[in-house]
Amino acid sequence: MSSSAAATAAPGPLATSLVLARDVSKTFGARKALDGVSVSVAAGEMVALIGPSGSGKSTLLRSITGLQSIDGGKGTISVFGQTVQKDGRVTGARAARRRLGMIFQQFNLVGRLSLFSNVMLGALGRLPGWRGMLGAWPSADKSRAMQALHRVGVSDYAAQRANTLSGGQQQRGAIARALVQGAEGILADEPVASLDPVSARKVMELLVELNKRDGLGVIVTLHQVDYAIRYCDRVIALKAGKVVYDGPSTGLDTKQLIDIYGPEFEDAFWEAKA
Ligand SMILES: Nc1ncnc2c1ncn2[C@@H]1O[C@H](COP(=O)(O)OP(=O)(O)OP(=O)(O)O)[C@@H](O)[C@H]1O
Numbered sequence: 600m601s602s603s604a605a606a607t608a609a610p611g612p613l614a615t616s617l618v619l620a621r622d623v624s625k626t627f628g629a630r631k632a633l634d635g636v637s638v639s640v641a642a643g644e645m646v647a648l649i650g651p652s653g654s655g656k657s658t659l660l661r662s663i664t665g666l667q668s669i670d671g672g673k674g675t676i677s678v679f680g681q682t683v684q685k686d687g688r689v690t691g692a693r694a695a696r697r698r699l700g701m702i703f704q705q706f707n708l709v710g711r712l713s714l715f716s717n718v719m720l721g722a723l724g725r726l727p728g729w730r731g732m733l734g735a736w737p738s739a740d741k742s743r744a745m746q747a748l749h750r751v752g753v754s755d756y757a758a759q760r761a762n763t764l765s766g767g768q769q770q771r772g773a774i775a776r777a778l779v780q781g782a783e784g785i786l787a788d789e790p791v792a793s794l795d796p797v798s799a800r801k802v803m804e805l806l807v808e809l810n811k812r813d814g815l816g817v818i819v820t821l822h823q824v825d826y827a828i829r830y831c832d833r834v835i836a837l838k839a840g841k842v843v844y845d846g847p848s849t850g851l852d853t854k855q856l857i858d859i860y861g862p863e864f865e866d867a868f869w870e871a872k873a
Pocket residue numbers: 627630631632650651652653654655656657658659
């Protein structure tokens with residue numbers, strides 16, 4: 600483990616904590632996907648979660664959102680100070696998910712609905728069910744949706760069915776949906792993995808903007824180390840379910856990259872290594 604990883608092995612409570620995970624393990628059969636992971640992310644931080652394929656990145660994000668239970672025992676996870684997992688049981692995850700915008704590699708829009716309707720779905724958590732079901736959206740939410748689409752640069756496509764849009768347009772729509780939801784934090788699981796480099800950069804720039812301008816905390820899993828370094832101040836690296844680096848992205852030197860990815864570490868750079 601690097602010295603910076605050791606420094607964060609036992610995170611203290613933060614007054615404004617986006618995520619506080621302590622000693623989290625998750626076992627699938629004989630395999631430990633997470634093995635005593637402790638991470639603490641403050642509300643306004645932007646953190647990249649990196650690591651080789653199968654290192655536990657998605658498992659950690661799914662555990663944070665309560666979409667998946669962690670092993671029983673002493674592991675705990677809280678989001679915005681509220682417990683999501685304790686004693687191997689998921690509690691309060693719905694409340695946490697209302698405050699978290701989730702962005703996925705495959706965009707997770709409803710393909711046959713328009714981009715606008717998809718973005719409006721972000722408001723569902725705040726509306727009585729029947730209004731959303733009937734499409735009787737409050738006009739304030741409708742204008743909020745259009746503003747969000749405008750902000751992420753895809754308002755021209757509002758009426759177009761989501762499954763006819765490019766990947767980059769869909770991912771920007773997913774970010775607009777999180778804005779309409781009023782998310783206070785974003786968990787993005789490989790948001791650029793299915794995109795071309797130009798669209799990928801745009802999506803990363805939007806996430807940075809939400810972090811820097813709106814103060815949203817962002818945790819983003821990335822396969823591309825160069826993107827983690829370029830866009831995120833802090834990097835947490837997992838390897839075989841353990842945290843092997845937690846520190847400034849500028850501190851990721853060749854030795855650490857070899858520790859994380861092995862001698863083929865340059866394969867983890869998407870664009871040419873500087
Ligand atoms: N539902 C599941 N059932 C069994 N094993 C699982 C399940 N989910 C994840 N795993 C295993 O847990 C380990 C961690 O998987 P995870 O998807 O979290 O890794 P990852 O770092 O996100 O990988 P990738 O970068 O390839 O998406 C892997 O060995 C995976 O096979």
